[in-house]
Amino acid sequence: MVKTKDIHLILKKINLFSSLDDQSLKLIEKNMKKVNLEPDEYICTEGEPGDRMFVIASGKVRVLKKGKGKSLIEITMLRDGSIAGIMSLFEKKPRSATLQAYNKVQVWELDYKTFQNILNKNPTISQEFLAVLSRYLRRETKAIADLISYDEDERLKVAMFDTKPYIQKIFDEQNDNRYSFRYFKPRLNLDTTSLATGFKVVCVFVNDSINADVVEELNRLGIEMIALRCAGYNNVDIEACKKYAISVAYVPAYSPHAVAEHTVALMMACNRRIHKANNRIREGNFSLDGLVGFDMYGKTAGIIGTGKIGKCAIDILLGFGCKILAYDKFPDSTISRKKGVEYVKLDKLLRNSDIISLHVPLNPETHYMINKESIKKMKRGVMLINTSRGGLVDTKALIEGLVNGHIGSAGLDVYEEEIEYFFEDFSNTVITDEILARLTTFNNVMITSHMGFLTNEALTNIAKTTIENISEYEKGKRGSQLTNTIIKN
Numbered sequence: 147m148v149k150t151k152d153i154h155l156i157l158k159k160i161n162l163f164s165s166l167d168d169q170s171l172k173l174i175e176k177n178m179k180k181v182n183l184e185p186d187e188y189i190c191t192e193g194e195p196g197d198r199m200f201v202i203a204s205g206k207v208r209v210l211k212k213g214k215g216k217s218l219i220e221i222t223m224l225r226d227g228s229i230a231g232i233m234s235l236f237e238k239k240p241r242s243a244t245l246q247a248y249n250k251v252q253v254w255e256l257d258y259k260t261f262q263n264i265l266n267k268n269p270t271i272s273q274e275f276l277a278v279l280s281r282y283l284r285r286e287t288k289a290i291a292d293l294i295s296y297d298e299d300e301r302l303k304v305a306m307f308d309t310k311p312y313i314q315k316i317f318d319e320q321n322d323n324r325y326s327f328r329y330f331k332p333r334l335n336l337d338t339t340s341l342a343t344g345f346k347v348v349c350v351f352v353n354d355s356i357n358a359d360v361v362e363e364l365n366r367l368g369i370e371m372i373a374l375r376c377a378g379y380n381n382v383d384i385e386a387c388k389k390y391a392i393s394v395a396y397v398p399a400y401s402p403h404a405v406a407e408h409t410v411a412l413m414m415a416c417n418r419r420i421h422k423a424n425n426r427i428r429e430g431n432f433s434l435d436g437l438v439g440f441d442m443y444g445k446t447a448g449i450i451g452t453g454k455i456g457k458c459a460i461d462i463l464l465g466f467g468c469k470i471l472a473y474d475k476f477p478d479s480t481i482s483r484k485k486g487v488e489y490v491k492l493d494k495l496l497r498n499s500d501i502i503s504l505h506v507p508l509n510p511e512t513h514y515m516i517n518k519e520s521i522k523k524m525k526r527g528v529m530l531i532n533t534s535r536g537g538l539v540d541t542k543a544l545i546e547g548l549v550n551g552h553i554g555s556a557g558l559d560v561y562e563e564e565i566e567y568f569f570e571d572f573s574n575t576v577i578t579d580e581i582l583a584r585l586t587t588f589n590n591v592m593i594t595s596h597m598g599f600l601t602n603e604a605l606t607n608i609a610k611t612t613i614e615n616i617s618e619y620e621k622g623k624r625g626s627q628l629t630n631t632i633i634k635n
């Protein structure tokens with residue numbers, strides 16, 4: 147005896163109909179047609195226009211697909227409570243398979259025309275369907291992201307942008323096969339966000355642009371964490387990340403020594419004209435004219451920003467026997483007490499320093515803190531060093547200062563428009579950035595391509611901390627729960 151299942155209960159279990167109220171559901175049921183089939187009878191055939199949805203109320207139904215030649219291959223069996231052809235209610239597409247009764251079967255059919263009539267006459271039902279479909283789409287997108295955010299070995303996948311061979315090498319060494327790093331050469335920006343499809347975590351560096359538009363797009367793709375492999379985070383729109391509850395972690399300190407030592411390397415190169423001397427020797431010119439430097443001993447170094455890197459730079463300069471003037475929004479009384487560092491107002495530092503070195507982060511307060519006015523206050527012939535962020539210096543004002551001789555020399559590891567050029571090889575093309583091109587013409591300017599961090603120790607620490615940050619995320623920590631979050635509540 148065939149037992150007919152309660153059609154109402156079956157429809158209730160189908161996502162599409164589950165949110166309809168009883169009255170609407172009854173209307174749908176009323177418009178469905180009950181059909182009884184004998185064993186082997188066909189319900190529909192592959193390729194014919196699909197114009198009905200079937201609910202199997204009782205019995206079993208074979209699902210068959212055309213094989214080679216004319217043979218039909220059984221691909222699955224549907225049982226009572228199953229539904230087939232639901233898309234036929236929305237568009238008439240050729241059937242993708244043949245359905246055949248396996249035993250005595252009862253199906254309830256709803257045809258396209260009847261369904262469309264119901265929708266036309268009942269706007270509330272239509273609206274409910276639209277809401278269901280939109281929830282479906284959202285779940286579907288998330289479900290796909292969930293499925294593919296782990297690789298075949300069940301390791302969390304991480305999309306790493308702006309990757310270079312030395313970064314890949316160090317991350318592979320430190321990773322110990324825990325995460326599936328996918329190394330992408332391009333930087334993350336609005337044109338490249340699609341590369342993050344199927345990931346939950348992106349890993350970025352100083353010149354990736356994580357602005358509001360990019361964050362919105364990352365959120366749409368289901369990204370839950372941005373792991374910065376750097377200390378500065380001026381390139382991230384924090385408010386946008388908060389809005390979409392995307393966690394952001396950074397590497398607060400990887401080796402302040404690396405950056406401080408590079409800072410002093412630039413100072414010494416500018417001072418003793420190492421770059422010029424080296425070029426001369428290569429040309430067979432062993433003369434010393436124009437290479438006269440100065441003793442570091444006894445000179446006044448002005449350190450703007452006495453955080454981790456500023457402090458390391460101070461230690462090295464104290465070793466040379468320099469006098470240190472310091473400026474920081476939050477002076478550290480320990481270094482003034484123990485090391486004799488004198489905290490002064492910015493104006494005093496600018497007026498009295500022989501060397502000025504920048505170690506503050508870039509933010510709206512510090513943007514262009516070195517400008518036409520501040521340069522005027524500096525000693526004539528001052529040396530300016532910037533290993534922090536390009537945007538701290540108004541480069542046009544710097545060029546003017548170099549041209550009129552007010553600035554004696556400059557050592558720059560960063561440049562405000564570096565995103566266009568730094569880290570890449572442009573030796574076969576023309577540099578079209580007039581300001582950068584002009585800067586490279588000064589023989590008293592030493593430029594490096596944002597490489598203060600580039601030591602084995604710093605890279606190893608960057609990789610270790612980034613992997614720890616990702617592992618916290620994987621363990622379920624989010625937002626301000628992360629040790630190295632940049633999002634404070």
Ligand code: NAI
Nearest residue numbers: 378451452453454455474475505506507511533534598599
């Ligand atoms: P930090 O956070 O330890 O120190 C920053 C210092 O700046 C703090 O003492 C803070 O009080 C001070 N400060 C912040 N805003 C200020 C303001 N408006 N006026 C005066 N002082 C202010 O940071 P850390 O590790 O010393 O790094 C400094 C900067 O170095 C980073 O923000 C980053 O931009 C740059 N950096 C450059 C690298 C390179 O490869 N060239 C590598 C790593 C960092």
